[in-house]
Amino acid sequence: MDLDVLSTPGHLISLAARGFARLSEARLKPLGFGVGHLPVLVALRDGKASTQRDLARFAKVEQPPMAQMLARMERDGLIRRVPDPADGRSSRITLTPAAEARLPDAIAVLIRGNCDVLRGFTDAEAGLLAALLTRLIANLDRVATVEASADGSGPNTDD
Numbered sequence: 001m002d003l004d005v006l007s008t009p010g011h012l013i014s015l016a017a018r019g020f021a022r023l024s025e026a027r028l029k030p031l032g033f034g035v036g037h038l039p040v041l042v043a044l045r046d047g048k049a050s051t052q053r054d055l056a057r058f059a060k061v062e063q064p065p066m067a068q069m070l071a072r073m074e075r076d077g078l079i080r081r082v083p084d085p086a087d088g089r090s091s092r093i094t095l096t097p098a099a100e101a102r103l104p105d106a107i108a109v110l111i112r113g114n115c116d117v118l119r120g121f122t123d124a125e126a127g128l129l130a131a132l133l134t135r136l137i138a139n140l141d142r143v144a145t146v147e148a149s150a151d152g153s154g155p156n157t158d159d
Helices: 009-031 037-046 052-059 063-075 097-117 123-150
Strands: 079-084 087-095
Touching: 009 097, 009 123, 037 052, 037 063, 037 087, 037 097, 052 063, 052 087, 063 079, 087 097
Parallel strands: none
Antiparallel strands: 079 087
16 A cells, blocks of 8 residues: 555654644643643652652653753742652652642643644544554554564663
8 A cells, every 4th residue: 555654644643743732832831831741740740650760651751851851840840859768869759839739720721722623523533533542652652662672772771
């Protein structure tokens, strides 16, 4: 099958992702957040992560970019680091009260953005799209893991 590369799911998903990112950044900026902050903020709020390593895994990013983002978030008063009582070399990361107070508004902005761009989709279509993208992401993770194992790089070792 000879597909136009610009009509492939990968390209279309990339365009959609960039569009969502631009929209989200513009809407989150007045709240003092960036789109990349949200996985970190939600993970901290929900207790799913509290260290840089855990946050990098949760957000599916490498350690160096996570360290840079956390430094900016700390500078901007969104998080604070406290020494880990169990490991003096590590620190626990928590939300500041200011970030915690603004997080519900940020989530509402993102939900509203999703609703805006899915206007004209039925609930069933939106649900199917989410389910298909979830499967696609799982496949991407599986392929990346297999390829990393095959080339000897293995899983992320920046821990």
